[in-house]
Amino acid sequence: MRRLTPYLLILPGGLWLAVFLVVPMVFMASVSTQEGDVVNGFAQTFAFSNYTDALARYQTQFLRSAGYGLAGTVLAVLLAYPVAYWIAFRGGARKSTYLLLVLLPFFVSFVLRTVSWKFLLADDGMLLGPLKSAGLLAADFHVLQTTTAVIGGLVYNYLPFMILPIYVSLERVDPSVVEAARDLYASRAGAFTRVVLPLSLPGIFAGVLMTFVPMTSDYVNAAILGGPANTMIGNIIQTEYLVNNDYPVGAALSFTLMAVMLAGIFAYARVLGTENVLEAAAR
Amino acid sequence: MRTGDRLLRIYVWLVLAWLFAPIIVMIVFGFNDTRSKSNVSWQGFTLAWWGRLDEFPLLTAAVLDSITIALLVTVIATVLGTLMGIALGRHRFRGQAATNLVMFAAISSPELVMGASLLSLFVSMGVETGYWTIVVAHVLFAVSFVAVTVRARVVGLDRSVEEAARDLGATPWVTFWRVTLPMILPGVVAGALLAFALSIDDFVITQFTSGSTTTFPLWIYGAVRIGVPPQVNILGTLIFAAGAAIAVVNSINARRRT
Amino acid sequence: MDLRNDPAFLRGMTHSRRDALRLAGLAAAGLTLGACGVQGKKAAPPEKDAVADYWASKKQNGALRFANWPLYIDKDGKDYPSLERFTKDTGIAVTYQEPIQDNSTWFGKIQPLLAANQDIGHDLMVMTNGIQLSRALALGYLVPLDHAKLPNFAANAAEKVKNPVWDANNAHTIPWTVGVTGVAYNPEYVDGDITSLQELWNPKYKGKIGMMLDTQEVANFAMFLLGIDPDRSGRSDWEKAAAKLREQRDAGLVRKYYENDYVDALVRGDVWITMAWSGDIFQQVAEGKNLKFVVPDEGGTIWTDNMCIPKGARNPVDALTLMDYVYRPEIASMLVEYINYITPVPATRDLVVAHAAKAKKAEDRKFLEGVAESPLIYPSEADQARLRSYKTLSSAEEKFFEDLFQPITQG
Numbered sequence: 001m002r003r004l005t006p007y008l009l010i011l012p013g014g015l016w017l018a019v020f021l022v023v024p025m026v027f028m029a030s031v032s033t034q035e036g037d038v039v040n041g042f043a044q045t046f047a048f049s050n051y052t053d054a055l056a057r058y059q060t061q062f063l064r065s066a067g068y069g070l071a072g073t074v075l076a077v078l079l080a081y082p083v084a085y086w087i088a089f090r091g092g093a094r095k096s097t098y099l100l101l102v103l104l105p106f107f108v109s110f111v112l113r114t115v116s117w118k119f120l121l122a123d124d125g126m127l128l129g130p131l132k133s134a135g136l137l138a139a140d141f142h143v144l145q146t147t148t149a150v151i152g153g154l155v156y157n158y159l160p161f162m163i164l165p166i167y168v169s170l171e172r173v174d175p176s177v178v179e180a181a182r183d184l185y186a187s188r189a190g191a192f193t194r195v196v197l198p199l200s201l202p203g204i205f206a207g208v209l210m211t212f213v214p215m216t217s218d219y220v221n222a223a224i225l226g227g228p229a230n231t232m233i234g235n236i237i238q239t240e241y242l243v244n245n246d247y248p249v250g251a252a253l254s255f256t257l258m259a260v261m262l263a264g265i266f267a268y269a270r271v272l273g274t275e276n277v278l279e280a281a282a283r
Numbered sequence: 284m285r286t287g288d289r290l291l292r293i294y295v296w297l298v299l300a301w302l303f304a305p306i307i308v309m310i311v312f313g314f315n316d317t318r319s320k321s322n323v324s325w326q327g328f329t330l331a332w333w334g335r336l337d338e339f340p341l342l343t344a345a346v347l348d349s350i351t352i353a354l355l356v357t358v359i360a361t362v363l364g365t366l367m368g369i370a371l372g373r374h375r376f377r378g379q380a381a382t383n384l385v386m387f388a389a390i391s392s393p394e395l396v397m398g399a400s401l402l403s404l405f406v407s408m409g410v411e412t413g414y415w416t417i418v419v420a421h422v423l424f425a426v427s428f429v430a431v432t433v434r435a436r437v438v439g440l441d442r443s444v445e446e447a448a449r450d451l452g453a454t455p456w457v458t459f460w461r462v463t464l465p466m467i468l469p470g471v472v473a474g475a476l477l478a479f480a481l482s483i484d485d486f487v488i489t490q491f492t493s494g495s496t497t498t499f500p501l502w503i504y505g506a507v508r509i510g511v512p513p514q515v516n517i518l519g520t521l522i523f524a525a526g527a528a529i530a531v532v533n534s535i536n537a538r539r540r541t
Numbered sequence: 542m543d544l545r546n547d548p549a550f551l552r553g554m555t556h557s558r559r560d561a562l563r564l565a566g567l568a569a570a571g572l573t574l575g576a577c578g579v580q581g582k583k584a585a586p587p588e589k590d591a592v593a594d595y596w597a598s599k600k601q602n603g604a605l606r607f608a609n610w611p612l613y614i615d616k617d618g619k620d621y622p623s624l625e626r627f628t629k630d631t632g633i634a635v636t637y638q639e640p641i642q643d644n645s646t647w648f649g650k651i652q653p654l655l656a657a658n659q660d661i662g663h664d665l666m667v668m669t670n671g672i673q674l675s676r677a678l679a680l681g682y683l684v685p686l687d688h689a690k691l692p693n694f695a696a697n698a699a700e701k702v703k704n705p706v707w708d709a710n711n712a713h714t715i716p717w718t719v720g721v722t723g724v725a726y727n728p729e730y731v732d733g734d735i736t737s738l739q740e741l742w743n744p745k746y747k748g749k750i751g752m753m754l755d756t757q758e759v760a761n762f763a764m765f766l767l768g769i770d771p772d773r774s775g776r777s778d779w780e781k782a783a784a785k786l787r788e789q790r791d792a793g794l795v796r797k798y799y800e801n802d803y804v805d806a807l808v809r810g811d812v813w814i815t816m817a818w819s820g821d822i823f824q825q826v827a828e829g830k831n832l833k834f835v836v837p838d839e840g841g842t843i844w845t846d847n848m849c850i851p852k853g854a855r856n857p858v859d860a861l862t863l864m865d866y867v868y869r870p871e872i873a874s875m876l877v878e879y880i881n882y883i884t885p886v887p888a889t890r891d892l893v894v895a896h897a898a899k900a901k902k903a904e905d906r907k908f909l910e911g912v913a914e915s916p917l918i919y920p921s922e923a924d925q926a927r928l929r930s931y932k933t934l935s936s937a938e939e940k941f942f943e944d945l946f947q948p949i950t951q952g
Contacts, residue, residue, distance in 0.1 A: 009370035010382060013363035013426050017385050020423045024400035031403045031579060038652055039680055042579035061952070079298065086295045090288060098295075100534050105302045107526035108309060109484050111500045112519045115507055116305030119312070119323060124810030126308070139730065140749055144811055145797050159302070188287075209391070217393035220486060224507060227797045228790055231952055234395050239951055241402055241491065243649040247579060254399040261393060318828065323809050338619040341638050407579050411659060495650065495662045497640070508642050508802040509611040 032251035042248060050252040058236050058253060065232040068147075069216030072154040073162075076211050077204060079155065080162035084203070085196075088170035089178075095171075102163055114153055114224045121149060121225070145227030153221035158214055162207035169203025170196070205272055213261055233257060306523065313516035322513050332513040339514060345502040346518055348414065352498065353482040356421040360478040363422070364429025365471050369463075371430065372437030386427040397424065398491030405492070412494030420492045421482040428481065429474035436470025476529065483522070592685045596857075604634050605859040608663035610846070611639040611801065613717075615879035623875045627866050633859045641667065643754060643800040648673035651851065655682040660853040665860035667717045667846050670707045671757050671931050672939055674714070674847065679936060683713040684850035690861050691715065693868035702885040705845065706933055714847035715864055718820070718876075719883040721917065721928060722758055722842040725807060725817030725834045738766045738837040740814055742785075747794050751806055751815025752786075754798040756946035757931040758842065759786055762816060765840035771932045776941060783945045790949060798950040807832065819917040820882035827881070827908055834917060836924055843928035845885075878912055883920060890919055 032050055036042035055062070087098045105113070120126055121143045131137045143149050173196060181195035182188065219234030226232075233253060240250035312322055316329035337343045367386075371379065389397075401420050405412050440463075448462045449455075464471075486500040493501060499522075503515055607624075614637065615623050624635045640663075641647045647668070651661045655677070668674045677683055688695065694715050702716045726735050730749070741750055741762070752759055761771050763782035774782075789795055796812050804821045806812045808830060822834040848867075850860045866872060873886035874893055890913055897909035912918055920928075934942055 003376075006370040006374035006376040007378075009366040009374075010376075010378075013367040013430065014382055014385075016363060016422060016426060017389060020401065020404075020419055021385060021389050021397070024397075024404035027407045028400040028403040031407060034579060036579070039656055057948075082291055083295050083298050086291050090291070096534055096538060100530060101299055102302065103530065104527055105306045107480075107530065108306050108519055108523045109486075109500050109503065111486050111503045112309060112515070113305050115503060115511055116309045118507070120305060120308055122323065122809040122811060125323075140747070142748060142796075142811065145748075156301070156305075213391060213393055217395040219395065220504070228795055228950075228952075229793070236952075237395060237399060238490070241399055243646050244947075245649055245652055247403060247406060250399060251403055254396050258392065258396045261396075265391070323805060335619070340619075340636075341640070406653065409657065411654070411657070495640070495654070505640070505642055506611075508800045510802075510805050 028251045028255060031247050032255050034248045036248075038245040038247075047248070050248050051256065054249050054252045055256065058233060061231055061233045061236050062256075064230075065216050065234065068151055068154060068232060069212050072151050072158070072215045073208055073212045075151065075155045076159055076162040077166075077207065080159055080166055080207065081200075081204070084163050084166035084170055084200075088167055088173070089175070099164075099167065103160055106160055110157060111220060111224075113157065114220055117149075117153055117156065118144065118224055144225060145230070147226075147230060149225040150222050150230045150232075153225045154215045154218060157218075157221065158211045161210040161214075165206040165210065166200060166203040169200045169206075173199045205268075209265065209268070213265075216261070217257060309516050310520050310523075313513050313520050315513055317513065322511060322516070332517055336514055336517060339512065341497065342499075342502050342512075342514060342518070345497045346499045348496060349483050349499040352414070352417055352421060353479050355418050356425055356482040357475050357479045359418075359422045360425035360429050361471060361475040364426045364474055364478070365433050365467075367426070367430035368433025368470070368474070369437055369467070372434040372440075386430060389424055389427040390431070394424075394485075394487040398488040401488070402491045412492050413496045416492040416494065417489055417496060417498070420488045421485060424485075424488065425478035425481050428477045429471075432474035432477060433467060433470045436467045440466055476533075480526065592687055595684060596687045599858050601633070601858040601862065602856045603632055603859070604636070605665065605856050605863060606636045606638070606663045607860075607863065608638055608640050608661075608666040609717075610641045610667060613639070613667070613846075613880060615875050623867070623872050626872065626875075627863060631862055631866070633862060635863070638663070644669050644671055644673040645755070646800075648677070652682075655852055656680070658853060660855055661851050663851065664854040664856040665848060665850055665863060667848055668714075670705065670845050670847060671755070672934060672943070674849075675707055675933065676936075676939070677849075678708060678713055682852050684852060684854065684857055685712055686715070686850070686864075687861065690858075691865045691868070693865045697868045697870055697873070697886050697888055699885055699887050702845065706930070708847070714849045715868075716885040717846045717848045717867075718880055719843065719845050719885060721819040721836060721883070721920070721924075722753070722761070722816060722844065723819060723834055723836045724814065725822045725832055726814040727807065727810070728831060728833055730810075730813040735814065735833070735835055736838050738762060738839045741816070742766070742789050742794065744792065744794065746814055747792070748796055749811075749813040750789075750794050750796055751799050751803045751812035751817075752789075752795050752797075752950070753803070753816045754800050754950050756943060756950060758816060759798075759950060760942070760946050761840075761842045761929065761931060765837065765929075768839070771842075771929050774932055776938075779942060779945055783949060786946070786949050818882075820880060823881040823915060823917050827911065836927055838927075841928050843925070843930055877918065878909060881912065881915075881918060883918055887919075 030044065031042065033044065033046045033048055034042040035045045035047045035050075083102070087095055087102075091098050108116075121128065123129075123142045123144065124132065128137060128141065128143065132139060132141070143152075177199075178191060178196060181191040185191050185194060217234050219232055219238050222230050222232045222235050237250050237253050237257070240246045240253065312325075313332060314328050314330065315322055315325055316327040316331070317324075318326065367382070370376070371382065398420070401416070401423075402412070404410075405416060410416065444466065445458055445462050448458045453461065484500065485498075486504065489498055489501060490504075497505070499518070503511065503519075506512070506515060614621055621635075621637055624637055628634055640650075647666075651666075654661045668677065688711070694711075698715070702719065704710050705714075708714045724735060724738065724741065726740075731740075731746070740746070741752070743750075752762075760779060760782050763785045764771050764774055764778060766785060767778075767781055769778045769782070797806070799806060799815070801821075803812065803815050803817060804825065807815055807817070808825060817834060819834060822832055825832050826834075848864050850857050854860060867876060868886060870886055870888040870892055873884055874889040874896065877884040877886075877889050878893060878896065893909055893913040897906050897913060900906040900909055916924055
């Protein structure tokens, strides 16, 4: 009986995951090689050409998404690191208050936050309006529907996923180690680059993992803040599935996206030489 | 304080201001005395919208659906996830690695892909999407988060307490209810809150599995195209306030415990 | 809100993921398993005596679920006066919803349900003549109307809206409103009076030009620009039109391809000149916004939003009752005074004038007089001569057309 216990405990949740995570992936793989339309139905014809066709048609959006994800991730690291650093080493007794402040905005719904940015950034809105009437900006200057707006939105929406892991890794750094390093290398910069930064790398790696994937596959920011030149692969998949009801094309694109991401994650983990990046971050 | 530190401090406050800017805009525009059908420029202060919260029946229904879905998801995911967390944290068994792997996949794979694959399943099986498919999808991503959170608590447990209970003649069942569960309760509660929060805010997977059901985030997304009414700002503010209150209480409690 | 950053959770992420390649293996296995297809959902072809057969067994249920576009019915606080009168007069309670934002998204949402013979959750809906409506008609998704139960439509509808090309003899649809797609602009930023479509391609307004997401809308405008009559257009014309649109897009002139949200963008100043629907601009101007609307010299598009009953509706008799009810001139005038699009009931004009005379507030009187006199709501013959409909596409043409224009607006 005791040997059965773990299986009984795992069973309900495990079944749920198997039926609704693993099986759907199988079905998506199947749908991705079907042909037809929603009226006459889709038949399995092993049309692998769905993949080549979809990739040929939407390679721009694929590359753009990867670019946005990359740019967003790098920006997020640069923005998040000093914040995490300051909270970890200068936060003192109010560390958890600062952390809470970082997290509080994210109690507002993701979509609503993005919509708020749309108001803020309007061409004659709260931010740009006064600058324009003061003559500091050209009348046709705009942020909305530009690459800047979309990447800005991505960074904004996923920043805490970068701050927190970095903070967690920095917090574990023993202050006496930093002091010792300062004695050793004499300069603060030296102490930072040779001791603190390497010790916080696992946090950065974890943060990258937790931001790059959702940023690259996002479509809400591009839909709300972007223009015709900012369409991401997520927007295409969403349209194919929900507007055009062209499931095979949508499935082929999603599957490609997932494969590329998985390959990326493994390559990333391999390069870092860590068996488990998240594990390193959380320890 | 040295200049470097001072600059850093200013920087941190600037980032915080950036993080809070859209939130403040959202809250403030819930008080905007706009007469237009869209709420884009400041017209003066009013409390009128608070009395007219239920003006959009579909919005009210969407908020209620969001809340009931989140509650259902919390209950199901917490039960299933807690059991999984206990199994993973307490036992060594064949298939453990595979379970961990699938949980990791559920947590880290793009929401878009999960939504797309679920919809592929539903259209292939001829399942009509709607309220219940949303619940199924939300439990799917929430259960792993609960399991992971509970597992962390279970791993850190002192097993001697349970052994003592058993030595004193308690049945495994009684031991579980009277000893184990109270000890892992903080993990279970954290997991449950996480499940609720993830569910009520989810947009991407919901959009793919919703059919003709509308949740709060979906309603907002639809309203973006015609102008978001101030009621949305107020509802957003209320949900924000509730979440923030829970977080603040939680953090105060955590500080008291340590 | 997001608690994924809860330290309890982060700590929990300590051990997982060993050989994740197994997952890829599982996925690959899916392909071999995947011999099953997504089932076909083609509807049976409509029968001959469809009208009689359909309505024979149907009864009034006292309930109606109405799906419309946002802000497309008279509203007073949270009440809909015309629907309340309907309920009082007929005893039919209406659940009024506004889930339709644009035709393609809406059709994408309901098509799987209609194809599977399921109830879409609404008994009455409003769709624009165009690709999606034609598709719905061709696939037998719409209930044939029993015109014996539509006496007000027969008596009061304008001759122009009867028997449209897309639905002979109004067999399945009757108009809710009619509207015009033209050009709207903000005189603050745009010099002089705009009369030509050319201005939508003017580099002076780079990044400040709004176009529409709907493929038929943009295609028509590009054809007007090229001097092509959409009614007589063919594949080569569309290719030319697409090239024109691509040129406009690639030069960065187009700010965004909008749905209903172009109004907000125009009001907020995000765009200065944009394709626009007449009624929206009329409303904004009535609210005091400094905006102008023109039907360009080269032409404008006239379209009709049609009421229709989806197959699988639970309360078709109730739906039909409302369809006829809104053709009572008194009700139609309530609608036009709020919606501000072209009404299919010409008799409303005198009623609007009468309402204006009776209005207590000067503000209201002025507004109602404006409605009665507006060429956007009661267009002149000269204006109407410049208006064209969307091209009615055969299903073979439709695929070609969509593959050509969709990548421009959705890519």
